[in-house]
Amino acid sequence: MGIFLEEIERVKTISKEDFYNKYVKKQKPVVIEQLTVDWPAYEKWHLNYIKEVAGEKIVPLYDDRPVSHEDGFNEAHAKMKMSDYIDLLQSKPTNYRIFLYNLMKEVPSLARDFKWPDIGLRLVKQLPMLFFGGENSKVFMHFDIDYSNILHFHFHGEKRCMLFTPNATPYMYKVPYSLIAREDIDFDNPDFEQWPALEQVKGLVCNLKHGEMLYMPEGYWHYMKYVTPGFSMSLRAFPRKPLNLLKAIYNVFFMRHYDNFMRKRKGQAWIDYKNEQAILRTNKKLNKEVSIK
Secondary structure (H helix, E strand, C coil): CCCEEEECCEECCCCHHHHHHHHHCCCCCEEECCCCCCCHHHHHCCHHHHHHHHCCCEEEEECCCCCCCCCCCCCCCEEEEHHHHHHHHHHCCCCCEEEEECHHHHCHHHHHHCCCCCCCCCECCCCCEEEEECCCCEEEEECCCCCCEEEEEEECCEEEEEEECHHHHHHCCECCCCCEECCCCCCCCCCCCCCHHHHHCEEEEEEEECCCEEEECCCCEEEEEECCCEEEEEEEECCCCHHHHHHHHHHHHHHHHHHHHHHHHHCHHHHHHHHHHHHHHHHHHHHHHHHHC
């Protein structure tokens, strides 16, 4: 038996007012199925098209290896020509992913393929980042450093998205001074004997298909698994809650730099300490609640 998961609500289309009042204001996820049908990207954005327009670009790749003190913040594990990477995606499963890549800066014509949606969020008007993954590749459980409200669009194939509210944080085995849960947890099929706190959480889930958009409210944990090879794009809006804005500022200007400093100073011992603390702090919270009950 896995984590209790509830399907995320879906709508085909929605007005700006309804989206804001029913979902943004209430900080509730939703899938909008037809938001992109009038975008050129809806017809064009498949892997072969990306290969055609960006095949010569050298792209950074990430795999699912555990965090190491030798890796810089978001430092790539490998590099490859985009055409070779897409050939790899389409030929066999691979753990290599492209993460937070500003492909539109490299290939400006891609920016003409999407429209900034008028949907009740004040979106940050910088070029959006793209994410690519192969069949069964996973993006570890995390939340975003800037606590943004995120519109996450998927193209080519299917992607499974699992979300948890910020209220689940005490039970997620969060690694201190980072934005991730313990990387050795299999969120598809967790071992509750090893990770008992996860029995306390309830998650949300959806399978995004080509052209569909998932709204992820600020601070939500998310874990992504590519059911088929494909790619996604995120548009962002700053956090609405003042406390989350302060947390974002802390993460960007203090936490990230402190973590990098400690990695350089203490090496793998710092990573091991953080992973141990993730268990100790979570179990302390769990035991305190059990004793109260």
